[in-house]
Amino acid sequence: MSKEKAEFAAPWFTKTEAGKAFENFYNTCLNKSVLDDKTRELLMVALACVFRCPHCTESHIKKALEAGCKKEEIIEALLIAAVEGAGTQLAWKKETFMEYLGR
Numbered sequence: 471m472s473k474e475k476a477e478f479a480a481p482w483f484t485k486t487e488a489g490k491a492f493e494n495f496y497n498t499c500l501n502k503s504v505l506d507d508k509t510r511e512l513l514m515v516a517l518a519c520v521f522r523c524p525h526c527t528e529s530h531i532k533k534a535l536e537a538g539c540k541k542e543e544i545i546e547a548l549l550i551a552a553v554e555g556a557g558t559q560l561a562w563k564k565e566t567f568m569e570y571l572g573r
Contacts, residue, residue: 515547
């Protein structure tokens, strides 16, 4: 993550013990990882997109570029996330779909 330590700044929820624990968990995951920065940011941008967080998606695209990802790598990660998301929609109730729509 560039050269500086990643920080999760969300003061509105860090007033609670659970919020402080989440902030610590988040920062630990992003700063003490066995994954290299590029891999971690490609995962983060794909997950942010799948979970539909516009702020997170933009933030992690920027961080992925800073980590040295090529634009094509980010695009491919987003497309892989999209295809997996579409696939899960087709498979999650396969038995029901087959019962009423299949055969």
